[in-house]
Amino acid sequence: MATKTNPIQFIQQVRAEVAKVVWPTRREVILTTIMVFIMAALAATFFSLVDIVINFGLHQLIGAK
DSSP states (O other): OOOOOOHHHHHHHHHHHHHHOOOOOHHHHHHHHHHHHHHHHHHHHHHHHHHHHHHHHHHHHHTOO
16 A cells, blocks of 8 residues: 655655656647648548548449439
């Protein structure tokens, strides 16, 4: 079972752990955000094209217009 620490010790430990965090630079955040948007657009385009091809194939198979 974990031992209890008083609130002051807890806050000190939290601040010590937060101080160890390496925060990304503004440039890194902007570049990774742009990359995420580009990858999302590429994935959306790919799945849209796959959907169109499957839809066309099913309409040809079933003979519906």
